[in-house]
Amino acid sequence: MTHKVLIVEDEVEIARLITINLEKEGFDCFHCRDGIAALEAFKQQQPDVIVLDLMMPGLNGLEVCTRIRRQTVGKDPFILMLTAKGEEIDRVVGLSTGADDYLVKPFSAPELIARIRALLRRSLRKIDTEDLQHCTQHFIVNETQRTAFKIDDGKEQQLNLTTIEFDLLNTFASQPNRVWNRTQLIDRLWGDDFYGDDRVVDTHVARLRKKIEPDTAHPQFVKTVLGVGYKFEDEKAK
Template sequence: MQTVLIIEDEGDLAELVAFNLEREGLRTVTVQDGAAGLDEARRILPDLILLDLMLPGLHGTEVCKVLKKNERTSRIPVIMMTAKGEEIDKVVGFEVGADDYVVKPFSPRELVLRVKAVLRRTDSDSGDAGTVMVGPLRIDPERHIVSVYEEEVVFTTTEFKLLFTLVQRLGRVQSRDVLLRDVWGYNYIDDTRTVDTHITRVRTKLGGAGDLIKTVRGFGYKMEDR
């Protein structure tokens, strides 16, 4: 049974979220502040973390940063929950390593869909493929490891899926809508700015190999070998 750690200080909301996830066959663990959330994440190593942005003590963005810098927790997918819906807040969430973002108030169905989509990405069958190389880039899909010039680079679950999707479709232009559907895993209720933000993150992490990802203006992106 997959486990979702809910880090949320609003007790009623946490209970509602837990109830709906448990109805879908997921195990939930709930904590109400950032520091306790970090401790619990390190202890149980959940399959996914639902993280409120505005937490007492330790802010949600700081929690996410710490999780992503720790080797044991860096690959746990994180969905941020927040009442803030401005574009800048979404960008900040993605910049600290969040895999997805849901704005309060949200419907339980929407949240369940997003949780399931992220868990599917984590459990995808990309591990059946062998190691892939494009220029200085090496991807081991079985272990979810990316190396650039022989140096390992840490990617979130969503960033890895986005990169691997582009590599698998080498030379083929992918529209933002197609990437939203295939990477995020369902009819994503958001604008295509999400794709642009993640592409920027992936390029930055790839460093000198970031120019392997080409922008096709007005349409989308493609990966090209040198």
């Protein structure tokens, strides 16, 4: 299977080198030099992975990432953000917009390829044999069909979740009332393929809360356990 990679990079020479190395590995690459063109290419091409430069004139990588994560139809791509900055605050901001990984320039081609392949392997860890479903009082999460519903006043409402948001809710719903630390969640969601800052977990939890909590300031379901991690409070359906 050939995977599509959208490269969003305003420096032509860097984009050319990325393209050459990825195409040697069998990836189907296409390139944009600015954020507006990237959003249009995303709609038309539906890439599997977006290699996204953070600092671009006009619409920067943060805004591009945010807008892509807001989309409600089409493919939910993995986003690998590139930047020449190595400060921690830039890494945190990049992840907070929904990036899946973060790579600081200058980087080697083998490292870039390894990270892209690691991102793609995440989508392969799906159970496709028996119909596996987790039901709590307020949620129905079907791991096989990858659908999730929230139950309010007896009515089921389908949730529009990204790949990681679904995997996170599925993990929580599989063992209600269990406390998970970041390391355990990373191992469950990404396994040995994980690169980067473990606070990416906090970012995805915050995004999941926006979609399932009545009040994100006072979470009813995904509770923070100070100094430990997170706990999903919802009883198993009887």
